Amino acid sequence: MAPKVVSKKEKKRRKRLVMAVLITCIAAAMIGGSLHVMELGSMRMDEMRGKISYDASEVDQHIRAAGEDIRIQETHEARRGEKRAYSETTLNDLLPADVWQELSVMIHIPEGTFEMGTNSIRSNKADRPARKIHTDGFWIDKYPVTNAEYARFVFQKDYRPPLNWQEGKIPAGDEERPVALISWYNARDYCAWAGKRLPEEVEWEKSARGEDARRWPWGNQMDASRLNTYYKVGRSTSVREYEHGASPYGVMDMAGNISEWVFDVYKPYVAGNGGTIEFHPREDQFGKDTGSENVERDVYRVMRGGSWKSDPFSTESYHRNYSLPNMASDFYGFRCASSKKPQGVAG
Numbered sequence: 001m002a003p004k005v006v007s008k009k010e011k012k013r014r015k016r017l018v019m020a021v022l023i024t025c026i027a028a029a030m031i032g033g034s035l036h037v038m039e040l041g042s043m044r045m046d047e048m049r050g051k052i053s054y055d056a057s058e059v060d061q062h063i064r065a066a067g068e069d070i071r072i073q074e075t076h077e078a079r080r081g082e083k084r085a086y087s088e089t090t091l092n093d094l095l096p097a098d099v100w101q102e103l104s105v106m107i108h109i110p111e112g113t114f115e116m117g118t119n120s121i122r123s124n125k126a127d128r129p130a131r132k133i134h135t136d137g138f139w140i141d142k143y144p145v146t147n148a149e150y151a152r153f154v155f156q157k158d159y160r161p162p163l164n165w166q167e168g169k170i171p172a173g174d175e176e177r178p179v180a181l182i183s184w185y186n187a188r189d190y191c192a193w194a195g196k197r198l199p200e201e202v203e204w205e206k207s208a209r210g211e212d213a214r215r216w217p218w219g220n221q222m223d224a225s226r227l228n229t230y231y232k233v234g235r236s237t238s239v240r241e242y243e244h245g246a247s248p249y250g251v252m253d254m255a256g257n258i259s260e261w262v263f264d265v266y267k268p269y270v271a272g273n274g275g276t277i278e279f280h281p282r283e284d285q286f287g288k289d290t291g292s293e294n295v296e297r298d299v300y301r302v303m304r305g306g307s308w309k310s311d312p313f314s315t316e317s318y319h320r321n322y323s324l325p326n327m328a329s330d331f332y333g334f335r336c337a338s339s340k341k342p343q344g345v346a347g
Contacts, residue, residue, distance in 0.1 A: 102240070
């Protein structure tokens with residue numbers, strides 16, 4: 001039997017059919033591949049989420065970073081009146097008497113004019129412009145508040161301890177490290193308890209850079225040997241570790257180690273006009289001790305100094321960072337200030 005002759009029209013039809021089948025197979029393969037990639041991505045996200053979040057029952061095994069799990073932080077903020085982990089005697093034994101004395105030192109910053117901010121085009125917009133500020137004299141802590149000092153506050157006020165303390169106690173060997181996982185509210189409450197206040201942003205910057213507009217506390221050149229930053233150590237260090245990183249006034253640890261809360265709300269600077277701006281500290285910073293009951297969720301507070309995690313240029317004395325006041329992280333800390341020297345402090 002002679003083979004059947006296929007018409008040109010039929011050949012075209014069959015060709016179109018083959019092409020349609022081929023395109024359908026390619027599309028199906030692409031869709032299937034995309035779904036597989038999405039599934040792998042979802043699995044990876046679940047894996048990553050598992051590494052940064054945790055059950056409340058595992059809280060003693062983790063340090064919570066800001067924004068990681070607000071539910072955990074809210075639970076922690078509500079922890080009050082827990083059994084005290086220290087007694088007056090064991091608190092005093094945390095550090096030698098001479099170290100307690102040294103940590104209590106406050107530095108007097110004299111009245112005078114300094115340059116705040118910068119005009120450098122390589123800086124963040126929030127750091128500009130530079131302008132002259134005249135301040136009254138004030139006092140500021142020589143060191144950031146340490147775990148040992150914060151433990152006294154926790155004990156005397158029945159205050160909840162930082163999240164990274166183990167069963168309410170400072171991890172062994174961390175007594176002289178700056179207290180961390182501190183919200184702005186926690187810092188405010190501590191300063192009020194100590195008879196002080198959080199430093200104003202103006203006061204903090206003057207204490208760090210002096211009156212010669214230096215970029216870092218020691219001068220205008222980055223010197224990695226003078227500070228703990230950029231994961232060089234991988235954690236915070238004793239507040240007395242970098243003595244050669246002191247500011248012109250002898251204030252320590254104002255670059256790196258721990259990012260410090262100051263009082264101010266984060267907002268743009270007033271444009272400079274070449275004149276001198278008068279600054280007088282607020283004496284009504286603190287109302288009653290409300291803990292974190294009135295969280296200002298839409299108001300950011302300023303942080304200064306950079307930290308052990310920061311890049312080196314985030315440790316410039318004029319650089320500004322910020323966070324919500326109810327957030328806490330393993331590089332959030334603080335120091336206190338006062339318009340006059342409080343009783344019972346060295347200096």
